[in-house]
Amino acid sequence: MRKKHKATDEDVELNLTAMLDMAFQILAFFILTFRPPKAEGQIALRMPPPMPIAGVAGGANPGDQDTKDPLKDFKTLLIIVTATDAGDIRQLYVGKPPDQQEVATDPALKIFGTKLASLLNDPASPLDQGVIQVGSKLRYSELMRLIDVCTRQTVGGDPKTRLSKLSLVDENG
Amino acid sequence: MSGNVGGSNEDKPNLVPVLDMVFQLITFFMLVINFQMNSIDKSMDLPVVGSARPVKSGKSFMMINLNDKGQFTVFSRPLPEEQIPGWIAREAQVNRLAIRKSNPNFADTDDLPTVVIVRADKNTPFSTLAKIIKICQENGFRDFAFHARQPDA
Numbered sequence: 529m530r531k532k533h534k535a536t537d538e539d540v541e542l543n544l545t546a547m548l549d550m551a552f553q554i555l556a557f558f559i560l561t562f563r564p565p566k567a568e569g570q571i572a573l574r575m576p577p578p579m580p581i582a583g584v585a586g587g588a589n590p591g592d593q594d595t596k597d598p599l600k601d602f603k604t605l606l607i608i609v610t611a612t613d614a615g616d617i618r619q620l621y622v623g624k625p626p627d628q629q630e631v632a633t634d635p636a637l638k639i640f641g642t643k644l645a646s647l648l649n650d651p652a653s654p655l656d657q658g659v660i661q662v663g664s665k666l667r668y669s670e671l672m673r674l675i676d677v678c679t680r681q682t683v684g685g686d687p688k689t690r691l692s693k694l695s696l697v698d699e700n701g
Numbered sequence: 702m703s704g705n706v707g708g709s710n711e712d713k714p715n716l717v718p719v720l721d722m723v724f725q726l727i728t729f730f731m732l733v734i735n736f737q738m739n740s741i742d743k744s745m746d747l748p749v750v751g752s753a754r755p756v757k758s759g760k761s762f763m764m765i766n767l768n769d770k771g772q773f774t775v776f777s778r779p780l781p782e783e784q785i786p787g788w789i790a791r792e793a794q795v796n797r798l799a800i801r802k803s804n805p806n807f808a809d810t811d812d813l814p815t816v817v818i819v820r821a822d823k824n825t826p827f828s829t830l831a832k833i834i835k836i837c838q839e840n841g842f843r844d845f846a847f848h849a850r851q852p853d854a
Binding site: 544545547551552559562567571572573577611615664665667669673675676679680696697700 | 717719723726727730733734748751752753754755822826827830834839843844846847848849851
C-alpha cells in the first residue's frame, strides 16, 4: 500500500525578475523617446490671402485704377521693405500710398517703430491692418524683427488693441 | 539555544520596492511623452524675437519647417518642392474631415481654424516662405503662428 504523501507547507514565491525585466524594457523605451520641448515663443497673425484691389489715386474712390497692390480701401498701411543680397534690410518705406516715406533703418528699428506708432494712432486717419511687401531675399530673422516691431504697436490709441492683421506679400507678386 | 534548523539560508533581494520605483518612472514618462514633438525639426536655428509669446496648446495645428537651405522638411526629412502643394492640400483635407465630425455643415470653402505653425531657420529667404504661405492660404489656412526663440532672461 502506498503511503499518502503529506503535502508539505511550502511558501509560494512570486518570481519578480521577469516582470522587472519587462518593466525596465518599457522604461528604456520611454526614456529614449522622451524629448523635452525647447522654450519657443510665437507671434500669431491672421493672414487672409491678399486680394487684388483697386488702387487709390489722390483721394479718389477705390476702383479708379486696377493695380496689383494688395491694399484694401483706405484703412491699410503699406510697408515696403527691400533686401540686400545678403538678406538684410536695405530700405524701408511706410505709409498710406501714395504718401509712403522712406524710414531710416537703425539696428533696433526704433525710428521705424516711432513712425509706425504715429501712423497707427493718428485719429484723422484710422488704420486697422497692414501689408508688408517684402524683398524676396530678405532673411527670416530680419522679417521677424520687422513683424516684432509691427505687432508691438497699438492701434487707435487703445493699449489693448494691437496690429494683428498683417499680410505678407513677395515683391515679385 | 536557538538556531537555524536545516535548509539553506539564502538572502534574496526584495525586488518589490525596485519594481514599484520602476513603475513610478514609467508612469512619469507615459504622462509627459508627446509624439507630436517629433514633427519639430530641431536642427534649425530660429531667430530671437522679444515679443514672442509662449505657445498656447490646445488648437489643432500644422507644422511647417523650413531649414536654412530653404527646404521644406517633414519629420526632419526634406520634401521635394513638387510634393509640397500636395502635402499641404492633404493636411487641409484631413483637418476638414476632422472638423466635419462635429460640424457636418463645414464647407470646403470655409476658413480652417487650424493654426499653421511656421518654424523657419533664421537664414531662410522670404521667397521660400512666401510660396509656402500662399499655398496654405489657397487651401483655407488663415491663422499663422511664426515661431521664434525667446530672448534669454
